[in-house]
Amino acid sequence: MLNALEVFTTVSVGVMVGVEFSVAFVMKRIFDALPEDSGQLGRSHGGRMLGAVMPVWYISSLVLVAIWAIAGWHRPGTGLVVTAAALLILSVIMSLLLLVPINNRGKTWTPENRPEDWKEQSNRWDRWHYVRVAVIIAAFTLLVAALT
Numbered sequence: 001m002l003n004a005l006e007v008f009t010t011v012s013v014g015v016m017v018g019v020e021f022s023v024a025f026v027m028k029r030i031f032d033a034l035p036e037d038s039g040q041l042g043r044s045h046g047g048r049m050l051g052a053v054m055p056v057w058y059i060s061s062l063v064l065v066a067i068w069a070i071a072g073w074h075r076p077g078t079g080l081v082v083t084a085a086a087l088l089i090l091s092v093i094m095s096l097l098l099l100v101p102i103n104n105r106g107k108t109w110t111p112e113n114r115p116e117d118w119k120e121q122s123n124r125w126d127r128w129h130y131v132r133v134a135v136i137i138a139a140f141t142l143l144v145a146a147l148t
Contacts, residue, residue, distance in 0.1 A: 041111070084140075
């Protein structure tokens with residue numbers, strides 16, 4: 001049973017990493033290359049869609065990692081799992097304090113109502129997102145290492 005939890009948790013966090021990596025390094029380039037206001041509209045739509053899904057995914061991933069750490073407390077690699085949990089907690093805190101406020105503004109923007117500094121705010125979100133992606137990649141790496 002613990003083995004199934006470990007695999008399910010690792011896959012869940014791994015897919016989350018893949019989605020966030022794609023947002024950072026694929027979708028951003030696509031949105032930036034779109035003509036006129038299409039990129040900003042795409043970002044707004046992505047903010048609404050992923051803004052609804054990702055909080056559940058982050059919290060459920062953290063809960064799964066915590067359960068793994070508790071259930072496997074006696075097993076080798078638990079320190080790696082606990083460290084991964086700490087990194088996921090950091091990613092949630094970063095999200096709440098740094099990324100969500102910008103996203104909440106950006107998901108309502110249209111070409112008619114966006115602020116003059118919308119590009120600067122979007123770039124700030126991108127920079128913090130790169131850091132968050134690095135944090136969750138590190139957490140995922142620790143989970144994979146804990147499996148071996």
